[in-house]
Amino acid sequence: MRNSFFRALEEHAQPETVFITGDLGFGVLDNFIKKFPAQFINAGVAEQNMVGMAAGLALAGKKVFAYSIANFTTLRPLEQIRNDVAYHNLNVTIVSVGGGLAYGSLGVSHHATEDIAIMRAIPNMKVFAPGDTVEAYHITKKIITEISGPVYLRLGRAGEATIHSEESIKKIILGKGFPLIESSSKELALLSTGGMLETAVNVSAMLKEKGIESSVYSFHTIKPMNVEQVRGLFKEYKYVATLEEHSGTGGFSSAVLESLVGATGIRLENFIPFSLPSQFISKVGDQNYLRDVYGLSAQKIVEKLQNVQSKVKNNI
Amino acid sequence: MTALELAKRIRIHAVKMTAHGKSSHVGSVLSIADILAVLYNDILRVKPAQPDWKDRDRFILSKGHAGAGVYAVLAEKEFFPTEILNTHCQNGSSFSGHISHLGIPGVELSTGSLGHGLSVGVGLALAAKMDKKDYRTFVVMSDGECDEGSNWEAILFSSHHKLDNLIAIIDYNKIQSIAPVKDTIGLEPFADKFISFGWNVSTVDGHNIDDLKHTLSAVPLCKNKPSVIIANTIKGKGISFMENKVLWHYRSPQGEELERALKELETLHTK
Structure with missing residues (x-):
């Protein structure tokens, strides 16, 4: 990047x-x-x-x-x-x-x-x-x-993957989350910001192998947040997950939640934010190691999403 | 109007504004009234009818708490009507106690938190060099403000980049927020600090109009070096019971004090 x-x-x-x-x-x-x-x-x-x-x-x-x-x-x-x-x-x-x-x-x-x-x-x-x-x-x-x-x-650092295709570059609009993967099933939307995008794409692929379809949106613009789009996604999808390499306090997931204030017909119990805890990370490690420790690796995210899904299903 | 007359008017406005607005810092305005008067009367190349004129000299009040003084001098120089000064610190006014630029012609920069103005001045001076423009940037700072580390970053940078179009003027009234400077964080040897940082230094009597005019009239004061003018001043200058009193960093003159202050100012000589 x-x-x-x-x-x-x-x-x-x-x-x-x-x-x-x-x-x-x-x-x-x-x-x-x-x-x-x-x-x-x-x-x-x-x-x-x-x-x-x-x-x-x-x-x-x-x-x-x-x-x-x-x-x-x-x-x-x-x-x-x-x-x-x-x-x-x-x-x-x-x-x-x-x-x-x-x-x-x-x-x-x-x-x-x-x-x-x-x-x-x-x-x-x-x-x-x-x-x-x-x-x-x-x-x-x-x-x-x-x-x-x-x-x-x-920005991240260096060595991030290139996710977009040559074709999709032309469709990037600032101020709007970009749909990188659009599934026909409206089960799950993964909203990713910053360098979590590659992970989001991997999560989507791993879920697909398990028979769960998901869409991936790249929210490169956090402010101004596209309130209309976020509300639309919450209405459209059964589950919405946010992915950010940032504290859960005040970051991307907070911005998403703020945009739901006053909206009707939205089920917050199906919102699954993935972020870092608001604490100092004194045990060091490389980025992938720390992401895994704090539940932000593709593997951990998939596990949590499956758990949430099966719990909801069982309750029903 | 002479600079002396302008200085008197700035003082009268400042006393009335801080009284009416029940606001602090009248002593801080009085100590720079003569500096502001000389700058706006004789030195700064500005056009009141065209405040955004590209080639204007830039003036920044880094000691934003003395904003009343700048509002007053801008009004006297017809950037806006003097009647607006009555709104200073009133509900709904743009004229905040610490200087603000929004909606106020002639104010380049809002300040109020100390240690910001010099760095912004460095940016303006650097831009002038990049664009080969000959406008100058003047930054008025307080002595207590020199405690802020950000200033010393700017001081280091501007001598390295030979910004001789940058002039800092320090209002050295030797009293800061709650005590004398020497009892808080002493600045002496003050001039030597700037010299060792690669600056050109002039020391002036900050209330001597001729002295100020003479020093400021030949910018750059030294080729390839930024300049600082250490202006020895008196906090509360011009009103006997305010002079050198830390109390008047905060107190707003009311009732009998206000009458006495205005009476004293009326008797100031303007010739």
Whole structure:
């Protein structure tokens, strides 16, 4: 995803585009720097100044990307994001790498598990969490060329799969969950955000082997949440599950639930959120290991979904 | 209007606004009244009828709690009518106690949390360099605000990038929120800190109009270096019973105090 972000930046940067890094990106910045030396700034290990400066550049007409590892570009300069960028509704995109547990073995400081909750609470802020390399490229291009105002762009790290086909790229619409797999059965919809997309697709395939049909939607846009679409999916499907590598407090599942407030004819007992517990993960491990520990591996998700389904069936 | 006359008007407006709005920080406004007057009367290239003019100099009040002073000077310079100043801190007004930009022509940046303005100023100055524009960026900061670490990030960055179009003016009234600066987190040797960070430093009497005008009239003050002007000031300047009193960081002048304050200001010389 990180590489796709940079590829989009290199291919679509405009004269007003400015990229600032908080002293991170060894080995991935070279092409951009070579192509746009005057539009690159290394702010040093100083994220508060990085974001304040990004606001100043944007006030002067620049469209700025401020980049670092997730917590360093969100939590550290949070007030600069809120007061300087968002209140002034400026063209600044806060780009985070390592969303979720991508840096699992590095410890709690590098686990970005509250960023979606915090960023989406800020007025004027749009929140995107692309699900694969294609979405990362497409969304970055859109931010450069079309979107205005503050954006939070949550990327994974590197090595994520490419899920979309060449054909489906053209159909990606920001602000709308993309139906990657549409089953004719309306048993289960898996709504995935960010890097959980590959897992969601795997879950769908594993369930199919067990005779359970499911659809997979990639919710790359968390804010603004498409309330109408979410309500529609809850009405259409018997079960709706959300998948996010983020705390269950305030993240994607919360945003989905918020969009149901006031809706009629919705059965919340068939809503199954998959997220991280609101706790510090002090036992380290790689991303796949930690996902499994916290119930976010395809295997664990399938097990839970089967359990829920059989319990409901038995009750009936 | 002379800068001296403008400074007097800023002070009178500020006292009335903080009294009417029952708001704090009149002492903080009075200490920068002369700086604001010189900037807006003699230094800043701005067009009140065209506040978004692209080549304007940028002014940022980083010590946002003294917003009443900027509102007052903008009104006097006809960015908007002076009558609006009466709404300061009133229900439904845009004129918040800490400076806000929304719906207020001439205000570049909303502040209020300390340690933000300089970094934004760095961004503006950097953009001017990128675009080969000759506008300058002025940032007025407080002394207590220099406790904020974010400023020192900005100070490091701007000398490394040789931002000689950036001018920080520090209102060194030596009193911060609840006690004197020297008893809180001392800043001395203050000028030396900036020098060692690669800045050009000037020290001025922040209430001497000629001194301020002289220092600010030749920006960049030093080629290839950002400049800081350490303005020695007096908190509450111009009203005898407010001068150098931490109380007037908070207290709003009412009744007899208000009358006395306005009477004292009326007698200030303007020549």
